[in-house]
Amino acid sequence: xxxxxxxxxxxxxxxxxxxxxxxxxxxxxxxxxxxxxxxxxxxxxxxxxxxxxxxxxxxxxxxxxxxxxxxxxxxxxxxxxxxxxxxxxxxxxxxxxxxxxxxxxxxxxxxxxxxxxxxxxxxxxxxxxxxxxxxxxxxxxxxxxxxxxxxxxx
Ligand code: SF4
Numbered sequence: 116x117x118x119x120x121x122x123x124x125x126x127x128x129x130x131x132x133x134x135x136x137x138x139x140x141x142x143x144x145x146x147x148x149x150x151x152x153x154x155x156x157x158x159x160x161x162x163x164x165x166x167x168x169x170x171x172x173x174x175x176x177x178x179x180x181x182x183x184x185x186x187x188x189x190x191x192x193x194x195x196x197x198x199x200x201x202x203x204x205x206x207x208x209x210x211x212x213x214x215x216x217x218x219x220x221x222x223x224x225x226x227x228x229x230x231x232x233x234x235x236x237x238x239x240x241x242x243x244x245x246x247x248x249x250x251x252x253x254x255x256x257x258x259x260x261x262x263x264x265x266x267x268x269x
Contacts (some may be wrong), residue, residue: 122201122210124249126218127157129259134159137171141218143259158206158262160223160245164199166192175222177234178205183242184222187234193244196223197267200245204252212254217246219258226256 122236127134130150149155162168171186178241183193200223207215217224225243230236242250250256 121214122212123155124151124207124210124212124215124217125155125157126216126221126224126256126259127159127162128219129216130155130157132157132159134162134168136168136170141259143262145262146216146259149216156179156206156210156212158203160185160198160203162199163202164195164197166195166199172234173233174230174234176242180242182241185232196244199223201249203245204248207249207252209255212214213266215246215249215250215254215256216262217243217256217258219260221246224258226250226258 125146125193128141129143129146133140149230150157171188173184173186173192176185179250186192186210217226219225220229221243223243223245226246228238229241229243231239246256
């Protein structure tokens with residue numbers, strides 16, 4: 116269950132903003148409502164990192180103890196993802212948020228599970244670049260899939 120005290124940082128695509136790699140959104144009714152009521156602030160780390168809409172699909176790839184981000188054309192997008200993650204953290208700190216609701220399995224926003232870097236739909240344990248940075252900064256991160264049914268009530 117989400118805490119209603121203070122602003123919540125949310126993935127912009129969950130708020131109905133068409134910022135996904137394919138130019139679409141992943142609107143979630145509760146997240147849209149939180150934003151419309153002024154209780155949540157949408158951010159898209161990939162766009163904040165300078166990536167365009169649309170853009171090639173990206174996945175996380177393990178590189179020793181670190182993760183890098185490779186797009187489906189083989190281009191390394193790690194720097195843009197890290198820049199966007201820092202910008203998302205800056206927004207979170209500016210608005211004083213302690214909670215974030217982020218898009219499941221995204222290489223930026225995923226938390227707990229992400230795609231494995233093979234572009235085959237397989238999932239592995241791990242966090243997206245932005246979600247990981249936010250969590251390490253002390254922000255309580257959850258995905259839209261962890262919202263309890265009771266969160267849909269006022
Ligand atoms: Fe949505 Fe996050 Fe991907 Fe932006 S980076 S499209 S907010 S999942």
